[in-house]
Amino acid sequence: MSLCVLTAWGQSSSSSGGGGVVVETKNITLPAGSRAVLPCQSPRMVWTQDRLKDRQRVVHWDVVYSSPPYSVERVLDMSPGARQRVYNGFNKGRVSISDSAFTDGNFSLFINNVLTSDKGVYTCNLHHHYCKIHQSIQIQLNVTKSARKEKRYWDGEKTVLVVLLGSSVMLPCVNRLALWRDGVQEDQQQVAHWDFQPPGVRPNKADRLVDLYASGERRDYGPLFAQRKMNVAEDAFTYGDFSLSIFDLKPADKGLYSCHLHHHYCGLHERRVFRLTVGPPVPLEPTTAPKIYLPSRLITPHIIQKRNPEEVSGEDGPRVVNVFLPEQRGYFVQHLGYFLATFLLLAFIVFAVIMLTRRRKKRGNLASIISGGEMALECTELRTYNQEPLNSDYKNNLLKERDMVKECNKGEKFFSEIQ
Template sequence: METTRVNIIARILLLFQIPAAFFHTVVSGQNNGESIVVAVYNISAPTGSEAILQCHSQRMVWTQDQLKDRQRVVHWDLFRSGTDYTMERVLDMFSAGDQRIYNGYNKDRISMSKTAFDDGNFSLVIKDVAMSDRGIYSCNLHHHYCHLYETIKVQLNVTKSPRKERRFWDGEKAVFVVLVGSMVVLPCVNRQPVWTEAHSEEDQQVVHWDRQLPGVRHDRADRLIDLYASGERRQYGPLFLRRKMNISTDAFSLGDFSLIVSDLQRPDQGVYSCHLHHHYCGLDERRIFHLSVGPPLYPDLSAAPRILPNDDPNTNVVEVPRVINVILPEHQGHFLQQLGYILATVLMLALIAIGLILLSRRCKKRALEYDLRRSERGNVTTNDFEMGATELKMCNQEEMRRDYKNNLLKEKVELSKPPSPKVIDLDQEMNKTAWK
């Protein structure tokens, strides 16, 4: 009998562990303890386009709280199925180990293990079971920092007959039928890593992007990017590959870890995987993307196709020669050349006009000087006359000397020369007459 009870309890505990396994959304596959594959996508894009491999997760929490001893909590509630349908808080316990019992009647009668957050066993122990303990108990596990919430329900029935005592699964929850005055343990087991103590540095939160080429195993995939919540980014591979594949800098604040691949080419196709790790929260998920690159998209030519010469009904018609007048525009250099000729002509005319103006002014100036000299002739002295005659003589001699080509000509000129005027000094003559 005791062995049968142990087996039943073991089966019930196993049933409670099954819902906890499905807590990480719907799982598509898991191999040898690796990260859980939560989704698989098939993506096809044309060559030269841009592909966005969308990887979202709202379960990644990027805010930190210094009071992490109050972030993890478990509380037991009792829902009575009587006429009043009341909900009663029975007990709660924080990760620091503090327990709080809400009803004084349950003190020293209801308890939990002090090491619940270390071993993951949050089962509720009820001593001296009474008829008032009947109802549906819910074990509520909360991790506020990691945004994790889980509820496990157990129905407790009390009987006075030992033969009716039993435990079974009704399809939704475990049902315990216990004897009045006995002790019962309502199971609530969750041994996920999220309930273990760990450090809370930002390096605990990281996303990885890997790429598997065709024929390459998952454990030998090439690492593309490592991005940490602290802002640290590591990119691998050649430079051109790092430039065309990237993640947004706001990935952790938005929860969007999508990979953007620009200028898709045939070598870019393969299997891409997005790994989300939150070591402190125990999160280890993987999303797989099968990317294939198709032919490039060509523009849509809506115009009707041209008719081939053999299909044209007017192929044998003789065409009349057509005269096409082609007007070629003048070169810019020719225009500049013509403009240069015009400017040179205008400049030459301006120079000629300036020369004429200066020459006319000079002639006017000479005529004015001649008139002034003529008006002053009446006041000329004998000395001036004498000097004028001397100058005239010298000028005549110079002019005559210019014709001297030989002695014969010189003699001929001297014979033809008029006698030179005699210069008479009137003052001397007057003095001579006075002395006589």
């Protein structure tokens, strides 16, 4: 598991040695031992060879008429591999552009015998589908019947031409950049390279890591790519992905990494800068390897793996390996529960036996007293069973004792009858 923190930070192109416009900057923090991927992608760097002889460049003129019904119309278009095409049959032979437009970069529109219906806003559109570049320029055409009113001026948004009715006019559209002209080999002008600037090193002293060319040539500098420490995909120009992969990060990998993309044919010069910081490694979870007990000695799994295969194969007969896995923590608690339950059951049985024995003894004593005819009862005990109120009018103690004897005799007769 790795932790990646991305934050944007500003840096001017001049502060890192130039080499293009900085379009992206990031701070990346990863733990030591992990893998870092520095993204560098651009669809404009995808190499697709033009097999149709440069038909990916197109110029076309459009017009928005200033008079009713104020419609929009395509005037003409042209590409290097095809002739110019005029859309309105009335304009054939009257409007055109130079056949050498894609050679000298002059895409101006010529209009002969200007009519009042030609008044409107004209747009020159240049499309380079290979380089994904689209440019346009607008020119307003007004028609007058007076030669003194002819003029050319800028209204703040576009050029305005006021021309005489029936005359000829040229609406200017010139772009002499190399990508709009023939004779440029685009496959030889695409290059991508990575630079590394360690901490404390000036930008102009940065180390070059690798150069990649659309022609398939590749130049590695230093042993990092040979040792598979760093890598850029072989099909980088196929998908426009020039991301740099760094394996087994170490503190020495800390610093600034710059991805430079140059497409000289398309005029593309971009740079992406990454500040890589290497943090402490992620701690591993402690693991205990199970012990394996052999009949003769105790060994661990890593010792078994390091044994000599010849020594193992030379042993006579198969051997049985007994593996004792460590007991779980709940094993002791489970057995303790069994022991306590057994102890409580035995205690309950002993308590029940003691109670039954004591009850039997009590019953045996009572039976022996009844059978022998001997029963010692105190008068104070018999008084509780006498429901009649005691006569307190005794004349003397002799009479009182005689009454108590009578009561005791009655009790003996009662128990003898029961027996």
